[in-house]
Amino acid sequence: MVSRLKRINFNWKFVLVYIWFYGYSFIKRGPIYVLSYLALPLSLLFFIYLITKGSLIYFAVLGGMISIVTNNALTAVGDISFFKLELKIQELLVSAGVYPIEYLFGISLGNLLFSLPGLLLFIFLGFFYKIFGISLFLWTLLNLFLVMISSTSIAYLVASRLNHVRSSWGIGALLSVILTMLPPLYYPYKLLPTAALYSLLFSPATPASVFLQGILINGKANFFYLIIVIIETMAYPIIALKLGRWES
Amino acid sequence: MGIVTTKNLTKVYPNGTKALDKLNLDLNSRISCIIGRNGAGKTTLIRILSTQLRPTSGKAEIMGYDVVRDREKIRKIICSIPQEVKPVGIASPLEHVAMYLTARGFSIKDALKVSRGVLTELGLGHFMSKPSDELSGGMKRKIFVAMAIASNADLVFLDEPTVGLDPISRLEVWGALRRLRSRVVLTTHYMEEAEALCEEIAIIEKGKVVSSGSLEELMEPLKGKVRVEGYGEMKIGSMNITYLSKKEAKMLLDKYNNDRRISIKPVSLEDVFILSGVEVEKD
Ligand SMILES: Nc1ncnc2c1ncn2[C@@H]1O[C@H](COP(=O)(O)OP(=O)(O)OP(=O)(O)O)[C@@H](O)[C@H]1O
Ligand SMILES: [Mg+2]
Numbered sequence: 001m002v003s004r005l006k007r008i009n010f011n012w013k014f015v016l017v018y019i020w021f022y023g024y025s026f027i028k029r030g031p032i033y034v035l036s037y038l039a040l041p042l043s044l045l046f047f048i049y050l051i052t053k054g055s056l057i058y059f060a061v062l063g064g065m066i067s068i069v070t071n072n073a074l075t076a077v078g079d080i081s082f083f084k085l086e087l088k089i090q091e092l093l094v095s096a097g098v099y100p101i102e103y104l105f106g107i108s109l110g111n112l113l114f115s116l117p118g119l120l121l122f123i124f125l126g127f128f129y130k131i132f133g134i135s136l137f138l139w140t141l142l143n144l145f146l147v148m149i150s151s152t153s154i155a156y157l158v159a160s161r162l163n164h165v166r167s168s169w170g171i172g173a174l175l176s177v178i179l180t181m182l183p184p185l186y187y188p189y190k191l192l193p194t195a196a197l198y199s200l201l202f203s204p205a206t207p208a209s210v211f212l213q214g215i216l217i218n219g220k221a222n223f224f225y226l227i228i229v230i231i232e233t234m235a236y237p238i239i240a241l242k243l244g245r246w247e248s
Numbered sequence: 249m250g251i252v253t254t255k256n257l258t259k260v261y262p263n264g265t266k267a268l269d270k271l272n273l274d275l276n277s278r279i280s281c282i283i284g285r286n287g288a289g290k291t292t293l294i295r296i297l298s299t300q301l302r303p304t305s306g307k308a309e310i311m312g313y314d315v316v317r318d319r320e321k322i323r324k325i326i327c328s329i330p331q332e333v334k335p336v337g338i339a340s341p342l343e344h345v346a347m348y349l350t351a352r353g354f355s356i357k358d359a360l361k362v363s364r365g366v367l368t369e370l371g372l373g374h375f376m377s378k379p380s381d382e383l384s385g386g387m388k389r390k391i392f393v394a395m396a397i398a399s400n401a402d403l404v405f406l407d408e409p410t411v412g413l414d415p416i417s418r419l420e421v422w423g424a425l426r427r428l429r430s431r432v433v434l435t436t437h438y439m440e441e442a443e444a445l446c447e448e449i450a451i452i453e454k455g456k457v458v459s460s461g462s463l464e465e466l467m468e469p470l471k472g473k474v475r476v477e478g479y480g481e482m483k484i485g486s487m488n489i490t491y492l493s494k495k496e497a498k499m500l501l502d503k504y505n506n507d508r509r510i511s512i513k514p515v516s517l518e519d520v521f522i523l524s525g526v527e528v529e530k531d
Contacts, residue, residue, distance in 0.1 A: 017346060
């Protein structure tokens with residue numbers, strides 16, 4: 001991918017301006033979206049706190065962060081297909097020589113901007129409940145970044161192959177359940193039978209969460225899961241660029 | 249080397265619709281225009297030329313570059329504004345144009361400066377920082393015309409650029425296009441636009457070029473004729489039309505004792521358009 005970036009002369013200026021275009025102006029003029037990403041993790045945090053009398057709150061905070069980032073990436077399914085099929089903005093960018101990888105980065109990072117307020121709140125909670133030492137905190141940031149890229153790639157791939165914008169909302173919601181509700185984000189991964197755990201590994205949220213929970217519970221990292229996150233972060237964009245439909 | 253050259257260009261959509269049928273075209277002027285009825289294949293042609301859509305068979309070249317093989321090179325030198333492109337409601341005109349220009353390689357500073365200039369030139373000065381969904385339909389269209397004008401591309405494709413623009417705005421756009429250094433290929437349903445702006449006009453019908461040339465060349469068969477409405481075999485909607493020499497028309501009027509239902513008008517590109525449509529219907 002790096003050699004490809006070099007060959008295409010990666011246009012960072014476009015990516016920056018696209019973040020401004022797609023992220024900043026959306027937040028400025030439609031802040032309700034920021035809240036919508038927070039609603040689910042915060043309510044789950046609330047229920048988990050009530051039901052487990054606070055004992056699983058650690059998982060809910062860590063998992064909540066991964067959930068914010070992943071769900072945020074998945075809403076890009078709707079945006080990407082809307083921009084492509086309805087607004088024809090993608091068509092405009094294709095003929096302007098934008099490369100799909102630049103578009104992917106613009107959308108990922110624009111989305112990150114959306115996630116930031118929620119993430120900041122959860123980071124605050126993480127420190128408030130003394131979940132984060134400095135090392136777990138840094139590992140968390142790294143994993144969130146990787147999950148953001150891999151999930152956005154999944155979103156791009158799915159969106160680019162849709163023929164009707166209407167399908168995108170349903171698919172986005174479905175993906176959200178599969179990629180964030182089933183995986184062990186809000187509960188300890190040890191509750192899962194091994195077979196179930198392995199079969200959920202395709203969701204980048206799963207290995208990221210298992211890796212972080214490992215540090216949280218055992219105090220030491222199981223790098224097997226981190227490697228899976230890294231592999232997925234390289235593989236999903238490549239698959240998305242190969243199989244996604246950039247042109248019509 | 250032509251600006252746009254196609255040879256037997258054919259496009260069959262997955263649903264079986266043949267939108268282009270061995271289309272041969274050669275455009276060489278600074279501003280050329282493609283006209284044709286709804287569904288004639290104009291948008292399909294523009295989308296193939298701007299490397300958006302792959303042809304089913306045949307060839308198309310832009311300034312010597314093949315639209316399939318050399319598409320990345322073509323994208324560096326063209327700007328193409330799709331017929332149905334719409335702004336993102338929440339983003340402003342300035343954000344749109346600046347985003348587009350950085351996509352084309354402008355620095356952020358230049359992009360902002362040029363965008364402001366062009367948007368002001370097109371009368372969107374007061375609206376450039378408002379969310380686009382607060383703009384009128386014509387203003388929204390102008391955002392994209394502004395991109396083309398600001399793009400500094402060697403070749404600009406505009407698919408119906410002036411739909412929904414008021415007469416003054418349209419004149420402003422024409423002025424801007426005339427001042428441009430870029431070559432322009434546009435489609436339009438406004439015959440006056442083609443007449444006023446284009447050195448070369450191609451009429452396409454059912455996926456083929458039925459005639460092309462300068463306005464004078466296209467008007468040649470109608471030289472010395474006038475359009476007579478309310479008389480003749482040919483029916484457009486509920487109106488009969490025929491084309492006669494001035495002398496014949498005068499005799500006709502005399503014969504029908506200046507019947508109010510018959511009227512005489514000078515011929516224009518519209519008549520070339522009507523006649524080429526009728527020719528194709530006959531085939
Ligand atoms: N995506 C598509 N799938 C299938 N058929 C299509 C598609 N787009 C266009 N067509 C068909 O191809 C033909 C040419 O359409 P096109 O949009 O190129 O016409 P046009 O000349 O641009 O018309 P208009 O003046 O209305 O814009 C039409 O018969 C249309 O129905
Ligand atoms: Mg069209």
